[in-house]
Amino acid sequence: MIWHIAKKEIHHNLMTLRFVLMIILLPVLMVANALIYGFGDNGYREEVDTYNLAMERRLSRVKDDAETSLGRLAMRGPGEIYKRPSRFKFCADGADELIPRSIPISERAGGGRGGAVAEEYSWREVWTLEYLPSNHDSDATTLIKIDWVFIGIFMSFFVILFTFDAVAGERAQGTLSLMMSNQISRGQTLSAKYLGAFFTLMVPLAIGILMNLLIIYLSGNIRFDSDDWLRILGMIGVFALHISIFIFLGLFFSSRVSNAITSLVWLLLTWVCLAFIFPSLLGLFVGTLDPIPSIEIVSSRKRAQLANIEDEFRPQEMLEVTKLSEAPAPSNPSATRQWATYFTRRHETKTRIADQHVDQQLRQVKLARELTQISPIVCFQYAMEGLANTGIVSYMNFVKQVRRYRQTFIDFIKTEDRSDPDSLHIYPVREGLSQKPIDPNTVPRFVEHISHQSVIFPVALLILFNALFFTAAQLSFLKSDLK
């Protein structure tokens, strides 16, 4: 019986103007998306080319340093570490243009200070990670992009237009009481209406997605492997969950009020709040609720702490003898140890402050993201970003992995250095480390692992929203009058 009513609903929906409008607009948007991302100026291919070029430069630098000496490699580090561009930016752009594409490393070198014995010593400080505050190359004028997420948000608007009169309309026409006079429970009626709307909406979506993927495939710019197809299937599943929430929401309001237009007004206002107002307002609210120290304050704190170290090791007053009066050399282990302490203190201070600051920034974003997830539309967006490996969470994962790699690289240097009997084994001073070249192929490489853990929470919330609105719609329909 459910299928019978669902089929009737589907037939009815297919004949409506709203279906015609949707079957025109949705594929148009999907095709536009495919053309923009498949053939556009800043498409995936250009990003991959830039990434490959940067990787080549980085590897050649590491090779040169490794072939010179381990000491040089240890001081200059592994070079700027780039984030691999995502194939799925067309699905979820994730404000990608605001997110840094790489984590560069900072290097500092110079000569000795006047008056010190080590005046002629040209030193090089050990490398540190330097987080960029944002993507400096970005000329983004708008954050909203025509990606699958935008199309999904637009589609939820259409879902509302499909469901606002699902019960209220039948009630006004009197067909609801007629239907209820048959041997059919209210639960079955509601499920049938849900299925009818769901399948009607999935048809244009499926057509749109097929056209989109076909164009992207034909463009030849993006190649998918089997894992990617699974991710696309996952995204379609997230789409289905998202649509389903709004169908339940529509059925809830439609059965709650007597007039279809009242139901529409409620639904549209709820939709606008969920799609635009809550995400922006709560994001802005977190910024005022949980302020973090400004970039200027962090920089001045860093400068002050580094100045303290400078004062301790290389006082401004031109004393005859300072802790760094003697230049480090393989023949002078005590001076080399002093320089190592100096460099280590500076390195630790810089690393601690930089890591803490970026952690604070990312924690603030995380809090804002958690708050905004009271909107199912935002959950949908985050789930899509998680599957596409775009957005700020992908950057957070990247930062974590780069930090792990930093430790791996340092451990590698120390291990390699231990195998050289001529070395003083004093890290991180060039003269305290092995001066022999090493095989560049043994240097650990940074490999970015894509994690889909961030998908779990928003998907769980989407399922929860489905259950919640299903219950609300059921209860509302069970308690509603037939006339």
Added chain:
Amino acid sequence: MLTTLIRRELLDNLMTFRFAAAVFIILLLVVTNTVVLIKDYEQRLASHNAAVRMHQRQLQEKKTYSAGTEKLFVDRPPNPLSIFNVGFDKQLGNEIQVSYNYVPSLWDAGMHGSDNPFMDMFASIDIVFIFEVILSLLALIFAYDTLAGEYERGTLRLVLTSHVRRGHILLAKYISAMLCLLVPLLMSLLLAVILLTATAAISLNTDDFLRIGGIILTTVVYLSVFYLIGMLISAATRRTSTALMLSMFVWGFLVLVYPNMILAVVPRPEAPQERSASAFNEIEQMWEAFDRDRKHFLTTDALPGEDWHFKIMGSGWYGAYLWGNPGRLSYTYKSRMEVDTLNEKAEPRIPHAQNYFGFLGPQVAGTADRTWFIRKSALEDIFIQPANVERLYLKLSPVGLYDAATQAWAGTDLLGIRDFFDAARRYRQHVIDYFYDAEIFRSRQWFSSDKGAADWRNLPQFSFQRVPVNTTAKRALSDMCLLFMINTALFIMIFLIFVKSEV
């Protein structure tokens, strides 16, 4: 008769759920949003004040004038009316160095104030956005059944049996619906203005209130466009269900799809590489000519050699070089000398150094002024013109026109931001005039603080006043006129359809 009709329509609209919902939701959203936006503004203002203090401190710390000119910054304060329409207020640079050796422009500005740039990914919404999206939707919901509903119910025939002109019916419906839409608009804006005036950090003057008046007027015209679109659909379709669906489709397209899609779909005009290269080349040549003159001066002065620092260093810093950035077409000659103590042997060379810097300063300032004319026109061609073309595409939708007009009223449009840089350029001229009058370029403190540090107390102070309200109105006028024209065209179309339709 018209008054009776208006009264009837007004009562009809006021008693509806959609009116109650409109008032409730708009009030709630505007008030909540204003509170959050005021907090955000206060943070930005605090950040601006901190930057001003920091720049003043950094300037005071500089003991020579040549070093100080590298630390002379002016800061753009956040615009309190950005709460209505944020425009470019947060997006574009808000600090700029003012130096004799280059003319400051929008492209040289830096940014301060964002403690967490990652938070920018939460798009900030303003009051205009709420009207743009929600009130336009409500206007369509008010309009979709205004004629179609009467056709369906048969009440139109009844009304037309009396001696009522069709034009009067349309006018009555239009006026009453607009009055109903004005209620939530004015109430919410009144509350927003009360909140703004109650905030200590914000002080609004008469011009600001007039600007807010301009924003209200533009909002009314914008809402009228959407109401008339709904009415047109209602008159043309004569069925409420069809009118509703079409209205929603049109709203979705005009408000959501078009403004977001058009910039991505329309190819961005290619930056004219040749124009950029030729302008940079020309600028570079002018600076090279300057450098030749500079070297010629050094070789022909009383001291042999080309040493620009005249070997007078005791302790301190110095540096001088030509510096260029082809991407931004900037090119300049930077020269800084910060000497704390001088060698006694250097004393006879001091007058020569003073003479050289007295020659150099005006030369550098003059070359910067001359290259600015080339740079300005090239930057306009390369950046501003393509941006204007993109804005034109956006203005094909009433949303784009409304956004542009309210940005102009609020002073957060591109021209409003550029006013600040015009003020920075005027300030630079005042500083240079002061340097001439006080013979700073020629002074010992230009390069050395051994006999007293540079005195920054008499330096002209920077102040930035927003342009008068009549200039703002002129900037908003073209977009408002277009909105008016759309209104008129829509009304004529509705009238023609309605007059010719059979009842």
